[in-house]
Amino acid sequence: xxxxxSYLFSLTTFIYMGAAALYxxxxxxxxxxxxxxxxxxxxxxxVIQTVGIGLxxxxxxxxxxxxxxxxxxxxxxxxxxxxxxxxxxxxxxQVKQRVIGAFATPFASLAMAYASxxxxxxxxxxxxxxxxxxxxxxxxxxxxxxxxxxxxxACGLGIxxxxxxxxxxxxxxxxxxxxxxxxxxxxxxxxxxxxxxxxTLGIITGAIWANDAWGTxxxxxxxxxxxxxxxxxxxxxxxxxxxxxWAGRRIAYLAIxxxxxxxxxxxxxxxxxxxxxxxxxx
Amino acid sequence: MKASSxxxxxxxxxxxxxxxxxxxxxxITLAITSIIGTVIPQGESLHLYxxxxxxxxxxxxxxxxxxxxxxxxxxxxLLGLFxxxxxVCTLRRLPFTLKLCRRDxxxxxxxxxxxxxxxxxxxxxxxxxxxxxxxxxxxxxxxxGKFHERADVDGGRxxxxxxxxxxxxxxxxxxxxxxxxxxxxLVGLFLGFKGSVMLPEGETIDHIVxxxxxxxxxxxxxxxxxxxxxxxxxNGAPKEYRSDLxxxxxxxxxxxxxxxxxxxxxxxxxxxxxxxxxxxxxVTVQVxxxxxxxxxxxxSAFQKALWPEEQLSFGLMQYMPDVHGMxxxxxxxxDQEGRSGNFWLxxxxxxxxxxxxxxxxxxxxxxxxRYLTGLQVKKDPGVWIVWLxxxxxxxxxxxxxxxxxxxxxxxxxxxxxxxxxILSGQTNKNKLQFEKNIRKIEEALNSSLGARx
Numbered sequence: 203x204x205x206x207x208s209y210l211f212s213l214t215t216f217i218y219m220g221a222a223a224l225y226x227x228x229x230x231x232x233x234x235x236x237x238x239x240x241x242x243x244x245x246x247x248x249v250i251q252t253v254g255i256g257l258x259x260x261x262x263x264x265x266x267x268x269x270x271x272x273x274x275x276x277x278x279x280x281x282x283x284x285x286x287x288x289x290x291x292x293x294x295x296q297v298k299q300r301v302i303g304a305f306a307t308p309f310a311s312l313a314m315a316y317a318s319x320x321x322x323x324x325x326x327x328x329x330x331x332x333x334x335x336x337x338x339x340x341x342x343x344x345x346x347x348x349x350x351x352x353x354x355x356a357c358g359l360g361i362x363x364x365x366x367x368x369x370x371x372x373x374x375x376x377x378x379x380x381x382x383x384x385x386x387x388x389x390x391x392x393x394x395x396x397x398x399x400x401x402t403l404g405i406i407t408g409a410i411w412a413n414d415a416w417g418t419x420x421x422x423x424x425x426x427x428x429x430x431x432x433x434x435x436x437x438x439x440x441x442x443x444x445x446x447x448w449a450g451r452r453i454a455y456l457a458i459x460x461x462x463x464x465x466x467x468x469x470x471x472x473x474x475x476x477x478x479x480x481x482x483x484x
Numbered sequence: 485m486k487a488s489s490x491x492x493x494x495x496x497x498x499x500x501x502x503x504x505x506x507x508x509x510x511x512i513t514l515a516i517t518s519i520i521g522t523v524i525p526q527g528e529s530l531h532l533y534x535x536x537x538x539x540x541x542x543x544x545x546x547x548x549x550x551x552x553x554x555x556x557x558x559x560x561x562l563l564g565l566f567x568x569x570x571x572v573c574t575l576r577r578l579p580f581t582l583k584l585c586r587r588d589x590x591x592x593x594x595x596x597x598x599x600x601x602x603x604x605x606x607x608x609x610x611x612x613x614x615x616x617x618x619x620x621x622x623x624x625x626x627x628x629g630k631f632h633e634r635a636d637v638d639g640g641r642x643x644x645x646x647x648x649x650x651x652x653x654x655x656x657x658x659x660x661x662x663x664x665x666x667x668x669x670l671v672g673l674f675l676g677f678k679g680s681v682m683l684p685e686g687e688t689i690d691h692i693v694x695x696x697x698x699x700x701x702x703x704x705x706x707x708x709x710x711x712x713x714x715x716x717x718x719n720g721a722p723k724e725y726r727s728d729l730x731x732x733x734x735x736x737x738x739x740x741x742x743x744x745x746x747x748x749x750x751x752x753x754x755x756x757x758x759x760x761x762x763x764x765x766x767v768t769v770q771v772x773x774x775x776x777x778x779x780x781x782x783x784s785a786f787q788k789a790l791w792p793e794e795q796l797s798f799g800l801m802q803y804m805p806d807v808h809g810m811x812x813x814x815x816x817x818x819d820q821e822g823r824s825g826n827f828w829l830x831x832x833x834x835x836x837x838x839x840x841x842x843x844x845x846x847x848x849x850x851x852x853x854r855y856l857t858g859l860q861v862k863k864d865p866g867v868w869i870v871w872l873x874x875x876x877x878x879x880x881x882x883x884x885x886x887x888x889x890x891x892x893x894x895x896x897x898x899x900x901x902x903x904x905x906i907l908s909g910q911t912n913k914n915k916l917q918f919e920k921n922i923r924k925i926e927e928a929l930n931s932s933l934g935a936r937x
Contacts (some may be wrong), residue, residue, distance in 0.1 A: 210492055217710050230848055267717075328719075328721070329717045329719070329721055329723065331721065331722060331743065332722060332723065332724055332725055332745040332746070332758075333745055333746070335724075335744075335745065335746055336746040337918075338746075344606070359490070384854075395885045399881055399882070399885075401876070402877065402878065402881065403878065406874045406877075406878070409870075409874070410871070411746075413867060414747075414748065415745060415746045415757070416757065416860065417678070417748065417755060417757040417759070417860040417861070417862045418678065418862065418864075419867060419870060420669075422521060422526065422553075422554045424522040427522050427554075428522060430518060431515045431518045431519060433513075434511045434512070434514050434515035434518070435515050437511050438508055438511040438512055438515070441504055441507050441511065442508055444504045445504050445505055445508055448508070463515075470776060475522055475523070
């Protein structure tokens, strides 16, 4: 079993870590060719990971379970890193700024490293428990993770903004290659808008599913409540632009705080709080 | 604004409730306070909080209703303020939007056009003939789309292609949708119910138990559980919980449905969900008084079985499905005088027992699990309002952030013996795409007019 999905995912982990290192090198030493290489490596990793996800789906059918690879923590981490890379590559292609990669790809490689190396994460393909047997599973997970991944990128952009803002004096060297604060602010805003739409859709599809499965579209389960808290944070970020003195730095902070909230919704709720979404912790 | 001309819109309280600052404050407050209910367990009995948190913190929990945070008075006040903020914002913004939508974008002069974010003008020495003018207009139309025309503006012809003006209404949809969702939730709260029932196989119910008040809610019809079945994967994990239900109206069967998790049954606005199950053991014993024929009795857990001829009651105290490969049951026996005793019975081994003056023989002939299906039952007439609100929310959001209001003007006129052509435009979002489009017109006009400048 060399050509299995888990083999491809291990490979992806190393490729993404390499890509993150290349993006960082590109930023620190400002060598254009390294940046191009970073993009090529990332795209290569993305293709391998995509094949891996498809393969895992097929393997689940071969085992007789037959479900999309979105059913437990391991699979969700793989998917999270996949979507993060996708969202990042779209942004890189749109704004032609490779420096952002130094702040975005680490999220994807960390997620893969966590999935691959943590001893507590079950990476076997398991059958679906009755609660997860629904067409809403795929839609709900995809919408949520499109949101999560966008917010990861927005967080990276927020960190860039704060670095640039703090060392604004240096327009040369490492600071010089970071886009202007104005450009970053606009990028953060656009990324948050995109993520917010998907988070909202994720909450709505979750509500529809819960209404089908548990008989109530909202039960203040910790996972639900934390997704709402995250929603409040990003709604704040979207409105803060209209408040004098809030645009720029404070929104960059909100992009980071928002992502902390996303992370808590994703992991914290599973490990620290109990609730209906506990299957996410296995 | 002077005091005399100030309307109700300018009172300070009105301004307070319509401010974005308040919205930001409320969103942050809601985000922070919502954490409380995820840390403190919700809906437990009060003495449990006293035990866990001690008397001081318990008092805070009680006053602030932290055992039911999201329905506490202060959380509802926050949501009320949030709604007020939304309504007042909407009302305050409305006149501006109406003005924006009623504004006649054709009543601009050529000077204004030259102050737009995107502009380009050409000066041509000679007068344009009809054909060249038409070709300019059709170039404009090809990229800009449908347009309106006004003659004699500043001594020239003015063309306006405007798109997406309606997108200004998106924000009302977006904000209104939150209120629609709140309204739907209230409808469900006041006109619906949530309850549950444990229904043994083969039995029928005509009411359920309210989850909050523990009161009985009559259904107006009956539901019978014909069968409950649980199946497993090879690795032992549960695969499916299935209840075969029958709806009865005045003892007449009207509807069958087999429900599983994620596939509930709905009848007359009431929905039944597969939520849980319980298995209770049930044993069948053969009893006989010496000299009389054998009799079969079925004893369920938690229920006494009666042997009427002998005035004896039987109960099942314990059940073990596998004792040396055989099921075993601890049977309780009592008579009318209040005398009772118990003993273990292993399948395949007959036992004798004395009760009063009589001697009896008893044997365990059959043992099985009897299932109770746990159903979640709810009625929520507000759920469609909530879905409507969600739809409006998404549509409104898309309008606000992705539908631009864009205007492109073209002016063709004569000044000081020269022909002047002005192209200008403005958009409120997606400037990049807009610039691309207007550059397309510019280039086309450049190639047709450039030579004649």
